[in-house]
Amino acid sequence: MIPIARFAKSVVWVCIAFAMASGFGAAAFAAGTTPGPDAVAQLQQAPTAGIMPVINNGDNAWVLASAALVLMMTAPGLILFYGGLVRSKNVLSTMMHSLILMAVISMLWMVFGYSMAFGEGNAFFGNPFKHLFLQGVSATTPDSDYAGTIPAQSFMLFQMMFAIITPALISGAIAERIKFKAYLAFIVMWTVVVYLPLCHMMWGKGGLFNWSPGLGGKIPALDFAGGTVVHISSGVSALVCALVLGRRDGYPHEPMMPHNVVYSLIGAGLLWVGWFGFNAGSALNAGGLATSAFAATHFSAAAAALSWAAMEWKLKGKPSVLGVASGMVAGLATITPASGFVSVPAAFCIGLVAGIVCYLAVTKLKYRFGYDDSLDVFGVHGVGSTVGMLMLGFLASQAVNDNLRTANITGGGHQFLNQLIAVLFTATLAAAATWILLKLVNRFIGLRVDQEDESAGLDLSQHGERAYNE
Secondary structure, three states: OOOHHHHHHHHHHHHHHHHHHHHHHHHHHHOOOOOOHHHHHHHOOOOOOOOOOOOOHHHHHHHHHHHHHHHHHHHHHHHHHHHHHOOHHHHHHHHHHHHHHHHHHHHHHHHHHHHHHHOOOOOOOOOOOOOHHHOOOOOOOOEOOOEOOOOHHHHHHHHHHHHHHHHHHHHHHOOOOEOHHHHHHHHHHHHHHHHHHHHHHHHOOOOOOOOOOOOOOOOOOOOOOOHHHHHHHHHHHHHHHHHHHOOOOOOOOOOOOOOOHHHHHHHHHHHHHHHHHHHHHHHOOOOHHHHHHHHHHHHHHHHHHHHHHHHHHHHHOOOOHHHHHHHHHHHHHHHOOOOOOOOHHHHHHHHHHHHHHHHHHHHHHHHHHOOOOOOOHHHHHHHHHHHHHHHHHHHOOOOOOOHHHHOOOOOOHHHHHHHHHHHHHHHHHHHHHHHHHHHHHHHHOOOEOOHHHHHHOHHHHHHOOOOOOO
């Protein structure tokens, strides 16, 4: 019998080797060719001196549809996925954590959030006053710094949906024990201190890690749709939240089984569909790059669902339905940073690795250190996207994304180092800021409900209602 650690390591290295071979093969095939229509469409996204940007209705329709798909990931996708995983006495409070952010973050984004993320500033954050109350964000004119064929307002709306779902992910780690007013205070501050600066650093003009041609990043790190900005930031913050708040009353000795796996499966399906908008929409046009990101997203999710199920089958004797759903989400989170930069075979291999590594993170790692990450946000999103960011350092292909050729970026040791720096910076910022903010909230508001309220359930103690009649 092969030890499980050796078995998992062997599978990971085989997948990496195969993915690298497929990526290099695609690059060799593309060498010496001239850019086709899709490559030209991609290059239109970069600023071009002396050319007035023109709106492309097809691109605009795709980005608006993608924005709607990303919002669907929060409600009803994440609401159902998380809601089904908690106990029945906490289902409404858990759903409320995602629902309320659709309103709160939208308000912040309108007032100064978009400007702080995408307004021209310094390497760490944008000017919060440049687009105050969305001043100068046109519904008829593109902002050629970011997307030259869609209105600036369409780009703003698409990015707002990312800002909504990112802090909502954190709620999965602190479900069933945090005060609602403490949650609101923490999330608002976290969005300002962590999300908006990271968004600017990775995607904003002049941002520290921005790799896009002409946008001035000093350490060009690749992150197509939010590996650092969304998943690593929320995953690491979720772990810190779980450690600071402590375990739920009775964990791990009392069973805390999901009250409605059917809800979670419906939510997982909606997340899979919505993720096409999340990743393929990040192409910001309706050309071949969107198709490539769409395909990479799908095959990574499929591969991770299979490898997670295989791990469960091997170690527990039977694969669970919830395990397959969790593997699928792990594959989606892991491919997110790489989706617009890698070939389909490479994406499939990334997914296979994701299913194995994330499964071990939410079982072995969590058990070893004993933290109560209620819904495994760190193990799936934090660990998964870290794997995706680092594998991307070797697997990025100019044959997939011609903008990499313009930026003179190829997969290899140098790019891997840039990816590692971005991952470490993101994790450090998220962890330190989260710890400080939680201590502030606890000092002035208090983080946890008392034992009596926790026993009664947060639906009743925090919102005065019940999901089900008894």
